[in-house]
Amino acid sequence: MPTIKDVARKAGVSVGTVSRVLSKxxxxxxxxxxxxxxxxxxxxYKPNLAARALRTNSIDVIGLVVPDITNPFFSQLAKNIEMExxxxxxxxxxxxxxxxxxxxxxxxxxLLDRAVCGVIVVxxxxxxxxxxxxxxxxSLDRRFGPYPLVATDHFDGSARIADHLxxxxxxxxxxxxxxxxxxxxxxxxxxxxxRIKSLSTSxxxxxxxxxEGHFDYDSGEDIGREILKGASSxxxxxxxxxxxxxxxxxxxxxxxxxxxxxxxDLSVTGFDDIALAALVVPRLTTxxxxxxxxxxxxxxxxxxxxxxxxxxxxxxxxVRESTGTVSSS
Amino acid sequence: MPTIKDVARKAGVSVGTVSRVLSKxxxxxxxxxxxxxxxxxxxxYKPNLAARALRTNSIDVIGLVVPDITNPFFSQLAKNIEMExxxxxxxxxxxxxxxxxxxxxxxxxxLLDRAVCGVIVVxxxxxxxxxxxxxxxxSLDRRFGPYPLVATDHFDGSARIADHLxxxxxxxxxxxxxxxxxxxxxxxxxxxxxRIKSLSTSxxxxxxxxxEGHFDYDSGEDIGREILKGASSxxxxxxxxxxxxxxxxxxxxxxxxxxxxxxxDLSVTGFDDIALAALVVPRLTTxxxxxxxxxxxxxxxxxxxxxxxxxxxxxxxxVRESTGTVSSS
DNA sequence: CTGAAAGCGCTTACAG
DNA sequence: CTGAAAGCGCTTACAG
Numbered sequence: 001m002p003t004i005k006d007v008a009r010k011a012g013v014s015v016g017t018v019s020r021v022l023s024k025x026x027x028x029x030x031x032x033x034x035x036x037x038x039x040x041x042x043x044x045y046k047p048n049l050a051a052r053a054l055r056t057n058s059i060d061v062i063g064l065v066v067p068d069i070t071n072p073f074f075s076q077l078a079k080n081i082e083m084e085x086x087x088x089x090x091x092x093x094x095x096x097x098x099x100x101x102x103x104x105x106x107x108x109x110x111l112l113d114r115a116v117c118g119v120i121v122v123x124x125x126x127x128x129x130x131x132x133x134x135x136x137x138x139s140l141d142r143r144f145g146p147y148p149l150v151a152t153d154h155f156d157g158s159a160r161i162a163d164h165l166x167x168x169x170x171x172x173x174x175x176x177x178x179x180x181x182x183x184x185x186x187x188x189x190x191x192x193x194x195r196i197k198s199l200s201t202s203x204x205x206x207x208x209x210x211x212e213g214h215f216d217y218d219s220g221e222d223i224g225r226e227i228l229k230g231a232s233s234x235x236x237x238x239x240x241x242x243x244x245x246x247x248x249x250x251x252x253x254x255x256x257x258x259x260x261x262x263x264x265d266l267s268v269t270g271f272d273d274i275a276l277a278a279l280v281v282p283r284l285t286t287x288x289x290x291x292x293x294x295x296x297x298x299x300x301x302x303x304x305x306x307x308x309x310x311x312x313x314x315x316x317x318x319v320r321e322s323t324g325t326v327s328s329s
Numbered sequence: 330m331p332t333i334k335d336v337a338r339k340a341g342v343s344v345g346t347v348s349r350v351l352s353k354x355x356x357x358x359x360x361x362x363x364x365x366x367x368x369x370x371x372x373x374y375k376p377n378l379a380a381r382a383l384r385t386n387s388i389d390v391i392g393l394v395v396p397d398i399t400n401p402f403f404s405q406l407a408k409n410i411e412m413e414x415x416x417x418x419x420x421x422x423x424x425x426x427x428x429x430x431x432x433x434x435x436x437x438x439x440l441l442d443r444a445v446c447g448v449i450v451v452x453x454x455x456x457x458x459x460x461x462x463x464x465x466x467x468s469l470d471r472r473f474g475p476y477p478l479v480a481t482d483h484f485d486g487s488a489r490i491a492d493h494l495x496x497x498x499x500x501x502x503x504x505x506x507x508x509x510x511x512x513x514x515x516x517x518x519x520x521x522x523x524r525i526k527s528l529s530t531s532x533x534x535x536x537x538x539x540x541e542g543h544f545d546y547d548s549g550e551d552i553g554r555e556i557l558k559g560a561s562s563x564x565x566x567x568x569x570x571x572x573x574x575x576x577x578x579x580x581x582x583x584x585x586x587x588x589x590x591x592x593x594d595l596s597v598t599g600f601d602d603i604a605l606a607a608l609v610v611p612r613l614t615t616x617x618x619x620x621x622x623x624x625x626x627x628x629x630x631x632x633x634x635x636x637x638x639x640x641x642x643x644x645x646x647x648v649r650e651s652t653g654t655v656s657s658s
Numbered sequence: 659c660t661g662a663a664a665g666c667g668c669t670t671a672c673a674g
Numbered sequence: 675c676t677g678a679a680a681g682c683g684c685t686t687a688c689a690g
Contacts, residue, residue, distance in 0.1 A: 003683055014661045019685055027659060049443050050388070051683035053379035054666050061422070061443075068408065075404045079397065082425055091439060093390070094423040096411055110420060114378050114390075217608075279546075332667055343677045348669055356675060380667035383682050 002043040011039035022047060053115055058135070060090045062302055063111030063119035067099040072274055073289070074122060077140065080295030081120060088303065090117070099124045108137075118302030121147075125182070138301045140294060143183065150297045153312035154184055154271075157287040158191030160317045161241055161269050164285070166199050169326040170239040170267060172207045174227050176251070178215045178243040185215070188243045188271060209237070213247065220250025228258055228266075238266060238326045245270035245277045245286055252280055252322070263324030273318060282321035289315050331372040340368035351376060382444055387464070389419045391631055392440030392448035396428040401603055402618070403451060406469065409624030410449060417632065419446070428453045437466075447631030450476075454511070467630045469623060472512065479626045482641035483513055483600075486616040487520030489646045490570055490598050493614070495528050498655040499568040499596060501536045503556050505580070507544045507572040514544070517572045517600060538566070542576065549579025557587055557595075567595060567655045574599035574606045574615055581609055581651070592653030602647060611650035618644050 004022075008015045013032060020028050021036045028036070039045070053059045062085050066074040082092050093111060097104035101124050108131055111119050118136040121128070123144035130145050131137060139149045165173060175192050178185030189210065200206040211227065213219035220242055228236055242248035248270030252262065260266050262282055270277055273288035290313045301308055333351075337344040342361060349357050350365045357365070368374070382388045391414050395403040411421050422440060426433035430453050437460055440448050447465040450457070452473035459474050460466060468478045494502060504521050507514030518539065529535035540556065542548035549571055557565055571577035577599030581591065589595050591611055599606055602617035619642045630637055 004685095005683080015684080016661060016663090016686080017659090020660085023685080029659065032660080046442055048383070048683050050379055050382035050386070051666090052685080054377070054383050054668085054683080055685045057379070057666080059379070059443075069398065069411070070401070070404050070408050072399070072401070072404075075398050075401075078423070079399050079425055082398070082423060086424075091422050091424065091443065093420050094407070094411060095415070095420065096408055113375055114388075114420065333669095334667080344668080345670080345677060345679090346675090349676085352669080358675065361676080377667050380682090381669080383667080383684085384669045386682080 001048070002045045003048065004045075006043055007036065007039045007045050010043060011035045058115050058117045061114070061116045062090055062092045062299065063095070063108070063114075063116040064092050064121075065095040065097055065104060065107045065111070065119065066122045067097050067124055069094065069096055073141075073272065073291075076291050077122065077295055080292050081299055084296050084299040088299075097124050101128065104128060120298045120302065136302050136304070138298050140298045148301065148308050149310045150294055150301065151184075151310075151312060152289045152294065153314045154187035155191035155194075156312070157271065157289075157315040157317075158188045158241075158243075159195035160315075161271070161287055162192050162195035162199065164317055164319065164323065165239045165241060165267060165269065166196070166206065168239075168267065168323060170237075171205070171326070172235075172237045172239075173209075174237040174240045175208060175210045176220060176223050176240060176242040176247050177210055177212045178247075180212060185243060192241060207237075215244040215246055217246045217250040217253070220244075220247030221254045222250070223247070224251035224254040225258070228254065228260060233265065239268070239323070240266065241269045243271055245272045245274045245284060248284055248286065248322070249276060249280055252282075252284070262322055264327055267323040267326075269323060278320070285320045285323040286318060287315045288318050330377070331374045332377065333374075335372055336365065336368045336374050339372060340364045387444050387446045390443070390445045391419055391421045391628065392424070392437070392443075392445040393421050393450075394424040394426050394433060394436045394440070394448065395451045396426050396453055398423065398425055402470075402601065402620075405620050406451065406624055409621050410628055413625050413628040417628075426453050430457065433457060449627045449631065465631050465633070467627050469627045477630065477637050478639045479623055479630065480513075480639075480641060481618045481623065482643045483516035484520035484523075485641070486600065486618075486644040486646075487517045487570075487572075488524035489644075490600070490616055491521050491524035491528065493646055493648065493652065494568045494570060494596060494598065495525070495535065497568075497596065497652060499566075500534070500655070501564075501566045501568075502538075503566040503569045504537060504539045505549060505552050505569060505571040505576050506539055506541045507576075509541060514572060521570060536566075544573040544575055546575045546579040546582070549573075549576030550583045551579070552576075553580035553583040554587070557583065557589060562594065568597070568652070569595065570598045572600055574601045574603045574613060577613055577615065577651070578605060578609055581611075581613070591651055593656055596652040596655075598652060607649070614649045614652040615647060616644045617647050 004015050004018050008018045021033050085092050095107035104124050112133050120140050121144045122140050123142040128145035137147045139147045141151050143149045177189040196208050211223045213223045248268050251268050270284045270286035273286045277284040277286050293313050333344050333347050337347045350362050414421050424436035433453050441462050449469050450473045451469050452471040457474040466476045468476045470480050472478045506518040525537045540552045542552045577597050580597050599613050599615035602615045606613040606615050622642050
């Protein structure tokens with residue numbers, strides 16, 4: 001491998017000069033610069049990144065730690081982060097915390113030891129401590145310690161779902177919430193409830209019931225059954241909004257069992273827009289999380305290198321076949 | 330950040346000695362060693378990885394390039410590779426090739442520039458060139474250039490599926506293959522066909538038809554319909570083996586449309602054991618790819634640092650609800 | 659604008 | 675067994 005010295009010799013300049021053209025330093029005059037460039041080309045010179053790292057104490061690598069890369073949402077985030085980083089000539093180092101706060105701690109420390117230029121962490125459920133780092137740390141999707149959070153605007157997203165449903169004429173609505181111990185579950189619920197409240201008037205009241213569950217399929221199926229079974233079509237809700245796509249798909253499943261037609265007799269909405277949402281029958285109306293923008297903003301913050309406030313990015317409602325106008329029964 | 334010099338001063342030894350205890354060099358005598366260890370502890374010393382990299386010209390990082398981390402199979406592979414690497418104190422640098430051979434090329438070069446200690450590549454569909462690298466490169470799942478391949482034993486796996494079906498009494502079987510341009514599709518098909526042939530005797534013949542398609546849901550659904558529709562239950566196959574879970578799930582879908590009961594009237598098998606396979610109704614009998622072992626073997630090869638031959642790792646058949654004995658119609 | 663030189667924090671022959 | 679010293683390939687004040 002040729003070194004900067006070889007290039008310098010070949011171009012007949014000092015290594016300092018080579019280094020300056022390498023760093024796009026404007027001070028090197030045109031003729032010299034060209035000779036250097038030519039020499040680099042000819043030798044197929046590539047700077048030794050380790051040497052540079054030793055001097056500058058930082059490498060062109062972004063650390064990323066996620067609870068589990070196998071989770072489709074996180075892998076989409078990872079992909080977009082990697083693309084965003086690549087655009088700027090950076091690589092990403094990936095670590096899984098397995099939803100374990102200690103492992104998370106260890107992984108972040110290991111990344112910091114490698115002198116990455118910043119780390120993005122999608123936190124495990126519980127907390128996260130402060131790290132003594134002189135590079136930016138940002139939390140993504142789930143809050144990590146004291147670091148600024150980039151996340152979907154869950155409150156706003158739920159409100160959009162509420163708008164959609166009410167706009168379709170629904171006046172008896174059930175909301176299936178996520179576990180209240182999770183910030184994101186609370187935000188989604190609050191956004192939905194608040195909007196419904198503000199839309200409900202004494203002339204045109206909206207009935208809303210809230211049912212707490214977990215974010216998974218089974219929870220959606222169980223709670224859906226509870227809401228639907230036994231109730232006559234005059235009393236039961238005409239729409240069920242779920243706090244996650246998985247829950248919503250569970251509701252779809254139980255509606256099929258109960259012979260309740262969707263969307264003719266019941267509208268169902270999810271949240272997230274996972275891949276399955278577009279594959280189930282009927283395809284699910286949901287709120288798409290702005291994954292590209294989440295990733296983009298997180299990466300940007302690494303490069304900005306300055307503390308910034310939390311950022312909530314608006315999602316986008318995608319209307320498919322699981323919602324419709326309320327039938328005139 | 331304390332350096333090796335600080336530790337040496339505090340322990341009253343030379344930096345060489347500190348470096349030797351760092352590298353677990355046995356030559357340092359007990360009393361000295363302890364003093365050094367104590368000093369490191371006290372100062373919370375962590376070696377500067379960039380400096381080490383500059384000297385040794387290699388870092389404790391494995392490069393991984395996959396076509397798309399968003400693909401569940403690849404993300405599972407990535408997770409297991411990361412875990413395996415972490416066990417040995419290594420991190421992994423992740424890159425996506427987006428199924429583009431040029432991008433793949435670039436990504437591998439970038440990884441090599443960073444002096445990773447090896448790179449694992451799940452190749453894009455077409456080929457891959459040779460890289461001049463003095464570190465091991467291994468292809469995983471899909472062959473990359475001239476580098477040794479670690480993959481599931483597709484041939485053997487398909488044969489196991491054939492055994493299972495024939496053991497259940499099936500004698501009219503249809504096989505839905507993948508695109509013949511792909512090595513893995515050919516291997517799966519050949520394994521299945523060969524085993525069926527060897528099991529078929531003139532006394533107890535087995536009828537087998539083969540239908541080429543793509544690996545996705547729609548292809549399975551379309552071909553399944555072609556096979557099933559119009560045929561009477563006396564002439565149509567009693568079992569359909571698909572070359573992928575996605576195809577098999579497509580078959581499930583069209584069987585439901587056609588009111589063909591599974592497994593009472595038709596057995597269906599897949600290949601891969603994707604997460605969905607255990608979620609569909611009925612749950613799918615399939616061949617599970619040995620992901621942990623694939624990842625483990627690939628990582629091992631990086632550390633072995635010596636060229637090795639291809640390795641085919643046997644998968645495991647997982648019998649669920651989509652297969653049963655042939656009904657006595 | 660360019661060169662000479664120091665120095666980043668390690669590892670590893672080379673002595674003794 | 676341990677120390678003194680060279681050197682890995684860069685970057686960056688400091689001169690001129």
